[in-house]
Amino acid sequence: MRIREKENAKILDKVREMRERIDPRLGGRKLHIYLNSWPSFYLGFRVGRDRLFELLREKDMLIRPRKRTTKTTNSNHRFRCYKNLIKDMDVDSPRRVLVSDITYIRHLDEFYYLALVTDYNIHGTLS
Numbered sequence: 244m245r246i247r248e249k250e251n252a253k254i255l256d257k258v259r260e261m262r263e264r265i266d267p268r269l270g271g272r273k274l275h276i277y278l279n280s281w282p283s284f285y286l287g288f289r290v291g292r293d294r295l296f297e298l299l300r301e302k303d304m305l306i307r308p309r310k311r312t313t314k315t316t317n318s319n320h321r322f323r324c325y326k327n328l329i330k331d332m333d334v335d336s337p338r339r340v341l342v343s344d345i346t347y348i349r350h351l352d353e354f355y356y357l358a359l360v361t362d363y364n365i366h367g368t369l370s
Contacts, residue, residue: 250286250288250290251298253286253287254278254286254290254295254298255298255302255304257278257286258274258278258299258304261274261277265277268306269306270306271292271295271296271299271305271306272292274295274299275290275292275295278290278295329342329363334363337362338362339363340362340363341360341361341362341363342360342361342362342363343358343359343360343361344358344359345357345358345359346359
């Protein structure tokens with residue numbers, strides 16, 4: 244076995260060990276910092292960022308970033324909450340009660356607001 248192959252095997256062993264001991268989702272950047280913080284303790288040699296990432300990619304050990312989501316509801320706010328005023332109301336004609344809602348729509352890397360206002364019909368369903 245060549246020296247380079249032995250070093251790569253040692254790097255991969257340390258990466259597995261660190262992910263078991265510290266965090267299973269420990270990414271390449273932090274691994275690079277940890278491995279080079281005390282080279283004599285961890286590996287006995289320094290490893291370059293590009294080499295580490297190439298090795299992790301080769302062995303399919305790169306951590307893929309989680310898809311970011313936006314929290315759109317905050318129920319613990321300081322604003323007043325209103326009661327449902329139409330809960331027991333008898334709606335007998337159109338355009339007597341309007342209801343509205345707001346939601347967020349993701350488009351590429353941005354979020355857009357969508358506000359809806361609609362008529363609450365006689366049958367108690369949204370039209």
